[in-house]
Amino acid sequence: MKIGIVCPYTWDVPGGVQQHIRDLAEALLAAGHQVSVLTPADDDTPLPHYVVGAGRAVPVPYNGSVARLAFGFLSASRVRRWIRDGGFDVLHVHEPAAPSLGILACWAADGPIVGTFHASYERSRVVSVTAPILQSALEKITGRIAVSEAARKTLVEHLGGDAVLIPNGVATERYAMADPLPGWPGRGDGAEPRPGGGTLGFLGRMDEPRKGLQVLLKAFEILGRRRPELRLLVAGPGDADDVLSKVSPELRDRVALLGMVSDEDKVRAYHSVDVFVAPNLGGESFGIVLAEAMAAGAPILASDIDAFRKVLQDGRAGVLFPVGDHRALAEAADELLDDPARRKQLSAEARAAVRAYDWSTVARDVVRVYETVAVDGARVVEAGVTA
């Protein structure tokens, strides 16, 4: 199919929506579709071959923060030209309620239009002055996608309308290979932890109780004494002193807190640990961190919450322990660290199981949405001037 994708935010500024569009576009290209992405970008920004710049985005105050958005006559005419010349089978607009290229594209096009809603917020941002403008653009969207249950709820409550749920994918190959961080042995042939050693890993907010770091720290109190060379690698934002104060003084030098890490170091961190622990107490709808660790082939030890049980295929692709039970965690980690064969098997199972969450699988679902809305072979055309 010939697909036109509209990105509302500046291409080279890091953000979840931009990353989503990049991963989706590349998965669609890999599946043999023709893709053109229209995005705000500075004129001198180097862009991938499938991306078309629609001019500079301007920082403006919008909804209480400063957002870089593209609007105005120049942007509108570039959007029109892109739609006229594109001859797309489907137009896919991201975050169409943002006052940027997305809403301009909805105005400028007729035909099969898919909209993906990313944001979720508690209070409505639609005020009565803007409602008719927004409504008449959103009305043209024939198929809506929400990336999370929260985003769908936001759409239903604040904008009106309903959407199908297609969660974000994981770019599994980005996590597949990496060198361990300096100073960490990592996994691999001949890098077996010594008896009484090994590395446990955790990634997530350190000060968010539901992520369960405190459970892991309690387990480390037990296991750190039993295994004199055991180390704990923790990555994620939060107050380091606060975390270290919960660890006994004699164990502290074996706990490494990396704080916020870059995407690249995050991948390397997954490859630095012998067992990746996800001690969450609940609330995870999907567990993107867990999926990333699985894609990196880390043997997983996770709490037995519904979402994790599903992703880990009832324990086949990772060991499950009772939620919040630090003793069970310590026992399971102890066994795993002494069983290289089991870890190797878990690693292979995890890599296989995470394929269901890969972008290629997600993109296949998105293509099914395209096929559903473009059922009668109608194409995307430039809207009449009166429309």
Added chain:
Amino acid sequence: MIPSWLPDLLLWLAVLVLAGLYVSWRATRLDRLHVRVETARAALDAALVRRAAVALELAASRLLDPATSLVLATAAHEARTADADGREFAESDLSRALRAVVGQPDFRATLESRGEGTALLDELEAACRKVTFARRFYNDAVAATRNARRKLLVRVIPLAGRAPVPDFFEIDDDPPEF
């Protein structure tokens, strides 16, 4: 010499033209919503027909035992031949039959060991997923249209013409666990 009533007349003309433009804009929007409902309905019908066809194909494929084949073929046939009143019930029954059939222990593994089973299962999975998508999109379009037709302007000036108020399509379309 400009007559004194001319500015007033021009003002009223301008107001009339603007009001006319506004009404025509609203009419265009409403018309577009009706087109959207029709397109979505066509997509939904196509998705339902496709699902029943794949179910029939699976039933006739000799990959299944005769009892399973019979359950599936009957449900698919009922869904295909139901009249307007019984359609929603028949399609829900097909969803339930599919869940019962695919939910058998080791269903996927057994079929995949039998040659063309994998391709058929993938087709069935895609067909079920598209029914869910198409129905969500259709009902979304219906809700938007019904909402627009409740507006005061649309009721005072019959902008919708003789187009019937569209109805929601309510079925159980939970897909089987593949």
